[in-house]
Amino acid sequence: MSSSNVPFDVSILIVDDEQTNLIIMEEALRGLGRIISTTDPLQAVDLAAVHQPKVTILDIEMPTLNGLSLCKQLLENPDTANTAVIFITSHNETDMEYQSFEYGAVDFIAKPIDMRLCRLRVLNQLQLRIQSDALSVAKGDLQDLLSQLPIFVSYWSPQWERRFCNDYSKNWFGLSTDKELDREASIDMVLPEELALRIRKEVCCQQDQNNLVFRYELNTYVAGSKHLDIHVKRRITDGKLIGYIVTAVDMTNIVNTQLALTEEKEWLNVTLNSIGDAVIATDVNAHITFMNPIAESMTGWRQTQAKGKHIEEVMLLCDATTEQKSFNPILLALKEQRTVAMALNCQLTSRDNKVYRVEDSAAPIRNNQGNIIGAIIVFHDVSEAIAMSVKMSHLANHDQLTDLPNRVLLHDRLHNAMRIAQIQKRRLAMLLIDIDNFKYINDTQGHHVGDFLIKKLATRLAEHCLPDFTIARAGGDEFIIIATNVSNLGTIDSFATDLQLAINHPFYINGTAHRITASIGISIYPDDADSEEKLLRYADTAMYRAKKQGKQQHCFFSQDLESELLHRHHVEIQLRQAVEHNALEVLFQPQYNLQDHAIVGCEALVRLRDTSGSLISPLDFIPIAEETGLINLLGLQVMTKSCRIAKQMLDDGMPTRFSVNVAAKQFANPDFANEVSAVLQETLLPSHLLELEVTESALMNDFETTRNILLSIKALGVSISIDDFGTGYSSLSYLKAFPIDELKIDRAFVSDMTKDEQSFNIVKTVVHLAKSLGLTLVAEGIETAQEEKLLRELECELGQGFLFSRPVTYDTLYTLLEKANYVKV
Structure with missing residues (x-):
């Protein structure tokens, strides 16, 4: 079986705490089914229960729950017991293989991952599972048959x-x-x-x-x-x-019955009367001589009434679609002296106007000498089977919750619509609609409310679509509309606006109003894309831009978006590789006493260099690190590198305090204080030489939690600084309650203070505030002598910026400290 023979709705679950491995395997397995991946093994159990994957790929060594234990949980759960578990391992020991097989594994993928081998191994397991399912179905069918x-x-x-x-x-x-x-x-x-x-x-x-x-x-x-x-x-x-x-x-x-029947004719009557099919026999002139009870029931004629009548008078056949009269196969069997199958799509109308879909065949009856003495037709009602087939076809092509076309039917509709648009040289538009914050609705109000809103929204969207439009549920909280015969983009823009107005209108559940919003991405054929895959991808790109711009709006795809997406993808790859190989660069910007220009410390600043050697702006890669969850590991690596360098300088007789930035997500980690402690222990750096810079907004989320984390850090002997002070919101009571050592004035106020009185007054106020609270004050972004002069006059203690030094490498910093006047900590 090739990968194209794998059913569309097969699910594959990948669990690996290394994001890089997930990306490699997702790429390797693309096209084999729905890929569900997670770095959290604790989340994997719930994901497996929801998606019921045919194949589950598990890393053996994971921090919170190892692969063997997770495998055991999955295989002990009846909902996921049939999944094929493949372990990812770097182990070569035979004992580990024995243990893995004892836990229920079926195969291994060795690290480093060979993408082609990975794909073949997973494809083999998918084939085995699909064949096993088919055998189970066949076994069930056989048991059902035998039971009947x-x-x-x-x-x-x-x-x-x-x-x-x-x-x-x-x-x-x-x-x-x-x-x-x-x-x-x-x-x-x-x-x-x-x-x-x-x-x-x-x-x-x-x-x-x-x-x-x-x-x-x-x-x-x-x-x-x-x-x-x-x-x-x-x-x-x-x-x-x-x-x-x-x-x-x-x-x-x-x-x-034999007691009352005579010889072979009676025996034949009983046999024919006991079978489940309808049977009608005629003489050589097609006049009826026998009908069994099933035939009586389906034709509406009793045998005593039908005997002697022509077959076409009793058995009215026609084409089920055209209702044109069909030739009775018994006549052809008599004429051509052979077995004749009933015409396809054949319909029988009974005497009392009941309609049956029938199939089977007619054959001539011969005597001992081989001469034809009549004919017999055997047929049965397939109405339920056909109805079930139609129903199954509908279920396979429609979403169960909304009864809208699913992705399978959407693909077919889109293919046909694009073909027609190409022939007619017209446009079509794809609108991808994604409900904003739908997970929050499910989490807070329950999935029953979410399902209700999905159903009602499907109805509302359908009401706003033209008859030749296709609306489909793409899955979860996503809908796709294919709008055909698009004359101009203004029409689609108005249509998208109308859709959003309709979506924003409240939905009522038991008298309670529920409001939702949606972001809509729009791509146009053939302006934006000439393939189904690109059209969908571009609509998805535009939808995410709409969400990024604030949600509750629609956005058309443009090449700028594609370029931005490609750039972001490039940056993300470079970032993942740098984090994976601990290759991030750390530069250091000295901090100076503004009165005597003595170096009092330095701030560690992370830099990312791509494979060409060019630096990537932190404005590009830091947001991506936060979105992808890499920020915690990135921050930990920067802290560790900075502490190692600080320890080296201490050993060289130049003790210097290093300030390290902490992202909001990193600070929100309940285990953050323990991570800081572990870094200090690993690097043997005295804690008073480390300062952590936390943004003002990161401290304002949860007072008690924030205070407890800060107290834990402070207990280690680490200093705490509020970075970018003045750009967020914090009350004086919070500042007083938190164990803070230092405030850093945001560079925006410093750069504007020489030309904007309001900025000057803000800086002045912050200086006084810091003095009144007994906090050290550092001014960031000092670039001119005039800025330094004003800060010195305001009695701001410390500062940093291009006026004094750009961020430098460790070697340059070392030289600066050797030559310059600096304060030993």
Whole structure:
């Protein structure tokens, strides 16, 4: 099976605490199904329960929950027990492989990851799981079929221990026991004692016969007397007996009927009357001679009424679509003297105007001499099967919650719409609609409210679409509209505006109004893209731009967005590689005493260099680090490098305080103080040589939590500085309550203070505030002598900026400290 044979809705779960591995595997497995990935093994259990992946890829060594334990949880959960677990490992020990297989793993992917081998291994497991599912379905179908058979079917070992039987209800022989029997129970426990004894006796007495048949009359208290035809077949392989097949056919009705029937004609009547298909027989002129009860029911004619009438008078056939009269196959069977299948899409209308979809065939009847003496048609009602097929097709192509087209049908509609647009040289627009903050709605109000809003929104969107538009639910909280025959972009702009107004209108649940908003991304064919994949990707890009610009708006795709996206992707790759290899650069900007220009410390500033050697602006990569969750590891690496250098300088007789910036997300980590402590222990740096700079806004989220974290850091002996002071909001009571050592005036106020009185007054106020609170004050971004003069006159203690020094490497800093006057800490 190739990857194209893998069903569209197959899910693959990847769990690895290294984001880089996730990216590699997501790329390697692209196109094999829906990829769900996470770096959090604790979240993986819930993800697996929701998506029920065919294949789960687990890293063995993860910090919060190792792969072996996670594997055990998944395989012990009935909802995820069927997933194929593949471990990612760098272990080469055989014991680890034994242990992994004992936990239920099916394969390994070795580090470093070979993308092609990874894809082949996962594809193999997908194929095995798909084939296994097919076998399970086939097994279920076979069991269902056997359970519906009007005969008893069983298989026994040579010692007459049960291997299989289709007596699921346990009442085939009319036994009145409720006792639960083992699967391998003896035949004496499963069958009536006398019958079991008779079967053993027949087999024993006829050792030379592989097929035994005998009639047996069974008398039971529950079912009374039953006449059974017992068939016993020996199963022999390579001359060795491997078991017995025993079947029992209830011949009671036939036996009782034979008493009133005569010879072969009566026997034939009973046989035809007992089958589930409709049967009609005619003479050579197509006049009816026989109808079984099913045929009577489906045609609406009693046999006594229909006898002697022409087949086309009783059996009215037509095409189900065109309702044009169909040729009865019995006439063709008589004419051409061969078996003839009923026409496709054939419909039978009964005498009382009931309609049946029918299928099967007609054949001539010959006597002993081979002459045709009539014909017989056997047919059955397939109305339910066809209806079920239609229903299954609908379910496969429509979203279960909204009944809108799903991605499968959307792909087909989009393909056709683009083909028509190309022929007619017209445009079409794709609008990707994503509900803003929908996860918050589910989390706070419950999934039942979320589902209600999704259904109601689907209806509302459909009401605003033209008949030739396609609206589909792409999954989750996303909808896609394909708008055809677009004359100009203004029309689509107005349409998107109308949609947003409709979305913003309240939805009512039990009298309570619920409001939602949505961001809409729009791409145009053929202006923006000439393929389905690009059209969807560009609409997605535009939608994220709409969210980035504040949500509750729509945005058209442009090449600028694509360039921005490619640039962001490039920066993210460079950032991930740098973080993965601990290759981030750290520069240092000295901090000076503004009165005597002595160096009192320095601030560590992170820099990212791409593979070409060019520096990437922190304004580009820091937001990406925060969005992707890399900021914690990035910050930890910068802190560790800075502390190592500070320790080296201390050992060289130049103790210097290093200030390290802490991102808001990094500071919000409950374990942050422990991480700082671990860095100090690892680098052996005295804590008084480390200062942490936290932005004002990062401190204002949760007073008690923030205060506890700050106290924990302060207890380590580390100084705390509020960075960019004046750009956020903080009350004096908070500043007084927090164990803060230093304030840093934002560079924006410093640069404007010489030309803007308001900025000057702000700086002046902050200086006085710092003095009144007993805090050290540092001015950032000093670039001119005039700025330094004003700060010195305001009695600002410390400063840094290009006027004194740009950020420098460690070697340059070392030289500066050797030559300059500086304060030893």
